[in-house]
Amino acid sequence: MTSEEHKCPSCKPDNCDDKQQFQTSAGYSRVLIRLKLNKFYRSLSYTAKNIIAVLIQSAPAMEKPFPIVISKLQHAAGCSKASVLRHIPKGEQAGLYKRKNHDAGRKHGSIVTLNKELCERFLELHSQEYGQSANINNESYFILFDGSRDQCGHALDLENKTDLFFSSLSNTEKRVFAVISKLAEVAPSGKVHLIIKNLAEQTSCSEVTARRTVKRGQKNGLYAKKQHERGPRFGVILKLNAKPMDRMKELLQAFPARNDQYQPDITDHDRIHEQNETDHATRLDRNHFNSEPAQAKQPLNPCQSKNHSKLPPHSDTPKDRYHEHLILDRQIENLSNAEEKLSARRLLEISTEDFEIHWPRLHKHKFGPNQIRQIVTHRVVGNETLLDIKNSLYAAEWELEHETFPQNRKGPCNYIFATLKDTGTWRRPVGFLSPNEQALANAKKENSVVRALAEQKKQQAKKETQAKSDKKFESWLATQTPEALAVIDARCTVPPSTEESRYRWRKFYWGKNIYRNSPKQDR
Numbered sequence: 293m294t295s296e297e298h299k300c301p302s303c304k305p306d307n308c309d310d311k312q313q314f315q316t317s318a319g320y321s322r323v324l325i326r327l328k329l330n331k332f333y334r335s336l337s338y339t340a341k342n343i344i345a346v347l348i349q350s351a352p353a354m355e356k357p358f359p360i361v362i363s364k365l366q367h368a369a370g371c372s373k374a375s376v377l378r379h380i381p382k383g384e385q386a387g388l389y390k391r392k393n394h395d396a397g398r399k400h401g402s403i404v405t406l407n408k409e410l411c412e413r414f415l416e417l418h419s420q421e422y423g424q425s426a427n428i429n430n431e432s433y434f435i436l437f438d439g440s441r442d443q444c445g446h447a448l449d450l451e452n453k454t455d456l457f458f459s460s461l462s463n464t465e466k467r468v469f470a471v472i473s474k475l476a477e478v479a480p481s482g483k484v485h486l487i488i489k490n491l492a493e494q495t496s497c498s499e500v501t502a503r504r505t506v507k508r509g510q511k512n513g514l515y516a517k518k519q520h521e522r523g524p525r526f527g528v529i530l531k532l533n534a535k536p537m538d539r540m541k542e543l544l545q546a547f548p549a550r551n552d553q554y555q556p557d558i559t560d561h562d563r564i565h566e567q568n569e570t571d572h573a574t575r576l577d578r579n580h581f582n583s584e585p586a587q588a589k590q591p592l593n594p595c596q597s598k599n600h601s602k603l604p605p606h607s608d609t610p611k612d613r614y615h616e617h618l619i620l621d622r623q624i625e626n627l628s629n630a631e632e633k634l635s636a637r638r639l640l641e642i643s644t645e646d647f648e649i650h651w652p653r654l655h656k657h658k659f660g661p662n663q664i665r666q667i668v669t670h671r672v673v674g675n676e677t678l679l680d681i682k683n684s685l686y687a688a689e690w691e692l693e694h695e696t697f698p699q700n701r702k703g704p705c706n707y708i709f710a711t712l713k714d715t716g717t718w719r720r721p722v723g724f725l726s727p728n729e730q731a732l733a734n735a736k737k738e739n740s741v742v743r744a745l746a747e748q749k750k751q752q753a754k755k756e757t758q759a760k761s762d763k764k765f766e767s768w769l770a771t772q773t774p775e776a777l778a779v780i781d782a783r784c785t786v787p788p789s790t791e792e793s794r795y796r797w798r799k800f801y802w803g804k805n806i807y808r809n810s811p812k813q814d815r
Contacts, residue, residue, distance in 0.1 A: 780798055
């Protein structure tokens with residue numbers, strides 16, 4: 293009788309007529325099951341093997357129901373929640389265990405009952421391939437290369453504190469430390485300037501996860517963390533410890549993080565539930581696998597001034613919160629032209645009070661520092677000039693004052709904002725002078741007036757001196773006798789023939805021989 297013919301359901305070795313035939317049938321079935329399990333094991337990826345091994349080892353006893361939570365398997369297996377949800381049904385289909393929903397609800401996990409024989413065989417195969425299975429009790433497990441068996445001998449030294457800490461990291465946390473290690477390569481004197489929101493965007497995780505991971509690294513001695521001296525909105529400063537960080541970098545290169553994509557067709561009772569998100573700015577980053585279309589961002593209103601806003605004032609941001617103008621500061625520092633840097637800084641320093649003083653008509657039309665900040669951001673990113681922005685504000689103010697502003701449909705605020713954002717300059721009205729040009733013109737005018745006054749004063753002094761000299765000459769001439777004057781006239785090389793020529797010669801003689809030789813106090 294063959295194994296197919298032996299179909300007695302109650303047949304056991306004690307009551308079967310053909311005890312040898314029963315043993316042959318049971319052994320043949322056991323071999324088939326083992327071969328099927330071996331084939332199933334070879335079809336699994338490294339992540340799937342590790343997840344199923346962690347699930348089996350988490351059982352307190354074989355063939356006894358026990359509860360299991362997806363997040364516990366996720367952290368113990370060092371993978372994403374989506375990977376756990378994707379690979380657990382494979383083990384159930386292979387007959388390794390059976391699952392059902394927890395009586396208290398799906399959020400409490402599932403109740404799992406293991407098949408002792410198949411699970412022991414699975415663990416045996418896993419140990420033969422990887423040397424040691426996962427241990428979720430203390431989360432100290434081996435993380436190996438994905439690939440061939442020759443690479444599986446490389447494991448972590450769990451006696452080392454850094455290696456032990458690395459063994460407990462998830463893929464997301466590995467990505468966080470990978471970014472920190474990359475920043476450490478170019479950090480001066482071992483100090484890394486870190487902004488939590490920027491870190492969360494680079495690693496595709498939430499800010500809470502990024503902040504918690506950074507704190508874990510501090511607790512495990514990778515670095516010392518302190519708040520930026522300019523305030524919490526500028527992030528944190530990490531003072532790196534060289535030896536642990538070098539070891540972490542080596543481990544990240546040897547065991548890089550794996551990216552597990554979410555697949556919606558998992559099971560009916562294993563789904564990631566929608567949660568009430570409190571921070572909509574990072575909701576799509578945390579649930580990057582969400583199939584719902586992203587909501588379109590609301591456009592900014594370029595004409596909304598802070599003084600005219602009806603919205604309640606925003607409270608101060610929490611610690612380590614990323615702010616947009618910090619990136620703008622870095623972009624301004626990257627400008628090669630020092631004059632452009634200075635112009636950008638001065639534009640960003642303009643306050644609402646300054647705007648109301650210097651450009652009251654623009655301020656009345658709700659154009660203010662908020663619009664200037666948006667213009668500077670747009671032009672700095674595009675590496676466009678900012679040198680004529682301030683003079684353009686004065687030109688637009690002048691046109692509003694003289695009622696020569698261009699006719700437009702959307703109002704002066706939108707017209708000015710669009711023009712300065714795109715071109716960076718405003719048309720120059722006839723008769724307009726910028727404050728610098730007006731000051732220069734006033735200075736030139738003042739200098740010309742000063743020079744004219746000095747020249748006039750000089751001429752007046754010259755006339756007074758000449759009049760004084762003429763008076764002294766007349767006094768001297770009146771005291772001379774005709775004989776003395778005849779002697780003076782005879783000394784001329786060309787004897788004067790008229791009264792005018794004699795007068796000029798006598799004055800020349802007096803100035804050269806008498807007035808010049810007289811004491812200075814008598815002149």
